[in-house]
Each structure stands twice: as C-alpha cells, then as structure tokens.
Amino acid sequence: MANDMLKLIGVIAGATTLFAFKKKRDYTEVIEKMTIDLHSVSNLRYKGGILFMNVSISFHNNTNIDFDIYTVGMISLRKIRLFYKGNLIGEAESNLTEFSLPAKSNVVVQNIETKLLLLNIIDQFLNNGIDGNLENYQLQIEVEALGKTYTIDQELAY
Structure with a gap:
C-alpha cells in the first residue's frame, strides 16, 4: 500500500512538473509574439511639479494560446516607457499581476498614470x-515572467 501511494505521488509530481513546463513555454511564446499599441491618452495634468497623463494600452495576443495570469506576483507588468524618436519622454511603473488575454484577442489596460x-x-x-506623428513614438513594455524580464518594443503608428 505504501509503495502504491509513493508511485501515485510520483506520477502526480511528474505530471505537475510537465504541466508547469508546458505553461511556461506557452506563456513565453505569447509574450514574445504579443503586440501592443497606444489606445488613448487622457487627463494631462501638472501635479507637485510633475507633468502626468493617463494612457490606455491595447495588448494583442496573436497566438492560439490563452494567456491568463493570476500569479500573486510571479508574472507582472513592471514598466511602461514612452519614447519620441528614441528619446525617453515618459514612464510608468506598474505591479499588474492579474491579466487575461484570450487567444487571438485584444485587451485594453486603461488609465495607466x-x-x-x-x-x-x-x-x-x-x-x-x-x-504628433505617431510614427515618431515608440512604446516599451517590461514584463517580468517566471524569473525572466521580457521587453516588448512597439512603434505607435496605427
């Protein structure tokens, strides 16, 4: 009986490990093939000597893999940087750790200060x-996933 229990635990542990490796591989593929664009800009304001605006960003999953993140910090959107002709002109920090992006779909993350x-x-x-020519602007998204940092660069031209 004890040997059967150990075998069962071993099979469950092996299956869990294989599932985790497949998920990591799938999520890596989604992150590498994901595209992003600036959805909107709003609420330009001056506060405490600093100029702020809110941006909304569209994420596009171009794969057949559902990308659902409820990770308690294991995968997170860390930084968003806005460039004009290669020069950094704005940035935002984030700790977004819950994110759902179904296969072949788009999701808008709104009002990022x-x-x-x-x-x-x-x-x-x-x-x-x-x-104001969007072709001169670039967006850079930094995602930390499973111990690795991914940087996604995207031109803002529509």
Whole structure:
C-alpha cells in the first residue's frame, strides 16, 4: 500500500512538473509574439511639479494560446516607457499581476498614470522639435515572467 501511494505521488509530481513546463513555454511564446499599441491618452495634468497623463494600452495576443495570469506576483507588468524618436519622454511603473488575454484577442489596460519627463521633452522640443506623428513614438513594455524580464518594443503608428 505504501509503495502504491509513493508511485501515485510520483506520477502526480511528474505530471505537475510537465504541466508547469508546458505553461511556461506557452506563456513565453505569447509574450514574445504579443503586440501592443497606444489606445488613448487622457487627463494631462501638472501635479507637485510633475507633468502626468493617463494612457490606455491595447495588448494583442496573436497566438492560439490563452494567456491568463493570476500569479500573486510571479508574472507582472513592471514598466511602461514612452519614447519620441528614441528619446525617453515618459514612464510608468506598474505591479499588474492579474491579466487575461484570450487567444487571438485584444485587451485594453486603461488609465495607466504616466509621468512625463519634462526636461527630456523640453530638450527634445528645443533641439529637434516634437510633433504628433505617431510614427515618431515608440512604446516599451517590461514584463517580468517566471524569473525572466521580457521587453516588448512597439512603434505607435496605427
């Protein structure tokens, strides 16, 4: 009886390990193939000497794999950076750890408070100009997943 119990525990442990490796591989594929774009910008404001705005970002799962994260911190959206012609002009920090992105779908994360780096914007404006052409802007998303940091770079052109 004890041997049967040990065998059963071994089979369960092996199956759990295989399932975890498959999930990690699947989630890695989704993260690597995910695309993002700027959905909207709102609520531009000046508070405590800092310029802020809210951004909403669309995430697109281009795979056939459902991406559901309820991880208590094991997978999280860490940073969002906004660039103009390669120069950092804004950033936001996040600890989003619950996220559902079904296969072949889009999800919008709304109202992410973003700090604009006013000195960087002024420097860019004075030296090279700045415009509203989305092709000149890039978004960078930093996701920490299963002990590894993934950086997703995306042009903002529609």
